[in-house]
Amino acid sequence: MRIIPSLLLTALLLASSVTLFAQELTSNSQRDIVFKSVNVIPMDRERVLENQTVVVRNGRITAMGADGKVAVSKDALVIDAKGKYLTPGWAEIHAHVPPIDDIEPMKEVLMLYLVNGITTIRGMLGHPRHLELRSKINSGEILGPHFYATGPSFNGQTVKTAERGAQMVREQKAAGYDFLKLHPGLTKETFPAIAKTAHEVGIPFVGHVSFNVGVWRAIDAGYSSIDHMDGFVEAIVPRSDTLAEPETGLFASWIAYRADASQIPKLVKGLRDKHIRVVPTQALAERWLSPLPADAFANDPEMKYMKPEQVKGWENTKKGYLANPSFSKEHAEKLIQIRRKLIYECQKNGVDILLGSDAPQIFNVPGFSIHNEMKYMVDAGLTPYETLRTGTVNVASYLNKPDWGVVKTGNVSDLVLLSGNPLKDISQTRNIDGVMMGTNWLSKAYIQKELKKLEKQ
Numbered sequence: 001m002r003i004i005p006s007l008l009l010t011a012l013l014l015a016s017s018v019t020l021f022a023q024e025l026t027s028n029s030q031r032d033i034v035f036k037s038v039n040v041i042p043m044d045r046e047r048v049l050e051n052q053t054v055v056v057r058n059g060r061i062t063a064m065g066a067d068g069k070v071a072v073s074k075d076a077l078v079i080d081a082k083g084k085y086l087t088p089g090w091a092e093i094h095a096h097v098p099p100i101d102d103i104e105p106m107k108e109v110l111m112l113y114l115v116n117g118i119t120t121i122r123g124m125l126g127h128p129r130h131l132e133l134r135s136k137i138n139s140g141e142i143l144g145p146h147f148y149a150t151g152p153s154f155n156g157q158t159v160k161t162a163e164r165g166a167q168m169v170r171e172q173k174a175a176g177y178d179f180l181k182l183h184p185g186l187t188k189e190t191f192p193a194i195a196k197t198a199h200e201v202g203i204p205f206v207g208h209v210s211f212n213v214g215v216w217r218a219i220d221a222g223y224s225s226i227d228h229m230d231g232f233v234e235a236i237v238p239r240s241d242t243l244a245e246p247e248t249g250l251f252a253s254w255i256a257y258r259a260d261a262s263q264i265p266k267l268v269k270g271l272r273d274k275h276i277r278v279v280p281t282q283a284l285a286e287r288w289l290s291p292l293p294a295d296a297f298a299n300d301p302e303m304k305y306m307k308p309e310q311v312k313g314w315e316n317t318k319k320g321y322l323a324n325p326s327f328s329k330e331h332a333e334k335l336i337q338i339r340r341k342l343i344y345e346c347q348k349n350g351v352d353i354l355l356g357s358d359a360p361q362i363f364n365v366p367g368f369s370i371h372n373e374m375k376y377m378v379d380a381g382l383t384p385y386e387t388l389r390t391g392t393v394n395v396a397s398y399l400n401k402p403d404w405g406v407v408k409t410g411n412v413s414d415l416v417l418l419s420g421n422p423l424k425d426i427s428q429t430r431n432i433d434g435v436m437m438g439t440n441w442l443s444k445a446y447i448q449k450e451l452k453k454l455e456k457q
Contacts, residue, residue, distance in 0.1 A: 025446045032057050032073050033413075033441050038081035040064070041423060042407040043088055043392050046385040048423065054086060056413040059438040064409050077441065084433055085421050088405050089119025089145075089414035090391035092370050093279050093398075094227050094356030097147075099127035106133055108454055109366050110144030112305060115447040116367030117432055119145045119414035120395060120404075122356070124181055124207065124227070126151040131176055143440060146414075148399070150206065151177035154194055156185020162193035169197040179206050179224065186210040188217075195221040206279075211245040219270045225277040225354060225398075228284065232342055233335070236263040253289050254326045256335035264345050271351045277398055279356040280343050282376040283369050288362040291332040294318040302368035306360065307456045314362045340380035347382050354398060355391030371430045384426040413438060 033056045040049040053070040055063040063070050072078065092113055098105045106129070113121055123130055130149040136142040151172035152158070159165040165186075172180060180198055182191075182205055191213045198205045204224030209215050215231030226232075233252035234240045236259045240248065248255050271278065287297050294315040297303075303311050321327060346353055357373040359366045370391070377387040396405030403411045415436035420428035435442040442450075 025440060025442055030058070032062075032076035033436070034072050034076045034078045035081045035086055035415075035417065036072075036078050037067050038084055038086045038417070039421070040407050041085055041087040041388075041421075043388065044406050044408065046383075046423065048085070048421065052086075054407070054415075056415075056436060059413055061407065061409050061411050061413050064407070079417070079434070079441075081417060081433075083419075085418045085428075086407060087388070087416050087418060087422065088392040088407055089416050089435065089437070090117055090370060090388075090429075091120040091122075091355055091395040092118045092145075092357065092359070092367075092391075093122045093225070093354040093395060094124050094281050094358045095121035095366065096125045096358070096360055097121075097123045097127075097130060097133070099125045099130075099152075101129055103129060103133060103136075103142075106130075107142060107144070109360075110137075110142070110147075111450055112366040112368075112454060113145050114143065114367075114435060114437060115432070115442065115450055116370060117416035117429065117435055118367055118370055119416075119435070119437055120148070120399075121145045122148040122150065122179065122206075124150055124358075126153065126172075126177060126181055128175070140439075143437070145437070148178040150179040150181035151175065153181050153183045154186065154205075155183035156187075156210075159186060159190045159194070162189050165190045165194040166197040169194055169203065170201060173201045173203045177203070179204050181205075182207040182210070184208050184210050187212050191217070192221070211248070214241075215267070216270070219274050219276060222274060223276050225279050226271075227279040227356065228281045228358070229278060229339060229342055232267060233259055233338060235267050236260050236338075249326060251285065251289065251335075251339075253321075253332065253335050256338050257331040259334075259338045261338070261341060264342060265349070267342075268345050268349045268351055271346065272349060275352075277352045277354050277394075278343075278346050279354045280339070280377075281356055281358040281373070282339060282343060282380065283357040283359075283364055283373040284361055285339055286336060286376050287364065287372070288318060288321065289332060290336055291322075291329040293322070297363035300363070300365075300368075302365040303363075304455050304457050305365055305368075305451070310360070311457075317362055340376075343377065344381035347380075347386055352394050352398065353377075353390045354394055355387075371427070374426050374429055378426045384423050387426060388422060388429075 035054040040052045051067045134147045137144045137147050206225045207227050209218040209231035215235045233256045237255050298315050357369040359369040374387050392405040417434040419431040422428040433444050
């Protein structure tokens with residue numbers, strides 16, 4: 001039997017451990033990671049660059065070109081990506097990270113986003129610990145998507161006076177939040193003070209449009225993004241201003257059947273002229289407010305990543321909606337259809353749509369719900385390419401990140417490797433072979449292992 005010298009044995013063991021690690025999670029800012037023979041969907045326009053070599057180092061794409069034309073270092077981690085598709089990572093612009101003191105549950109939610117190819121999130125339920133979380137993500141101490149933090153909610157309970165609204169704006173700006181989150185319950189007195197102060201101190205406000213404010217005041221006030229298309233349906237329903245809020249239902253679910261589609265161009269023009277972005281969260285409507293029964297969603301595979309009591313709560317909420325005396329199947333179907341038309345008209349007429357689904361929320365599991373959202377975008381009439389832009393190019397523009405959202409030399413290496421072409425079939429976004437998050441390569445084996453750990457039932 002041949003004896004292996006101890007020094008050589010140590011070297012062999014180290015080499016094998018590096019190989020094993022590379023199959024799972026590689027995090028090395030000094031080592032090249034190379035995608036070989038890959039089909040690139042750059043997202044600069046609708047096209048596929050076939051059989052490319054893409055080199056990543058220290059969080060950047062350092063080289064890209066036809067196979068055989070790009071130099072590859074000897075110690076690079078080479079990923080055989082023949083027949084696969086490389087695309088920019090996506091954003092979830094209406095995400096929820098637990099607003100609690102314990103960071104551990106936050107890390108679980110971040111991982112659910114990341115393993116689903118989501119490399120940027122905007123947290124929409126603020127908490128002071130989120131500022132610490134953002135810092136730890138930026139420093140690399142915690143693995144997660146780029147994180148933009150909204151502050152604690154502005155709503156009818158937290159803002160009783162105009163003076164308090166203005167004070168909260170200044171407090172959250174000073175604390176370092178990226179956005180202000182507006183919830184229902186603001187009034188014609190409190191909302192203008194919030195908007196005016198936000199513009200003065202330079203912090204954008206996003207989220208819901210309060211019923212007593214209405215979408216036209218929201219547009220005039222210069223929302224950064226309106227989420228859920230809140231207030232849109234009310235704006236195109238004749239005489240909706242004569243109704244009390246409970247009569248209209250959540251997102252106008254009880255009155256949407258009376259919507260006048262001829263009013264949509266005026267609404268879309270207002271949004272475009274003020275350059276207000278729209279985050280439809282259509283997955284929330286299609287799953288919660290549709291006429292489909294609870295069991296159409298409660299048994300989806302991704303529900304195993306939520307606690308059973310959470311899923312049960314979602315089922316009960318859905319059943320409560322369907323049992324409401326104001327509910328009718330026909331009216332619910334019309335709500336979904338008019339929302340789809342609003343999405344389509346926004347896209348067709350130059351309103352920037354940002355990808356966001358609102359998760360965790362009724363039957364929306366973090367990460368997985370973005371794939372549902374993209375499908376619903378296509379159902380609304382967007383092409384797969386237009387849909388992918390809402391989570392890449394549009395978000396890069398919105399966040400003023402010119403080196404995000406497109407696969408090209410010099411840009412950040414936030415990437416997703418897919419086994420199929422999402423330009424032909426949007427459901428291929430689910431078929432993830434790996435995720436590149438800055439300097440971290442999350443292989444399929446690593447993703448499967450992390451998902452197993454995250455199962456709750």
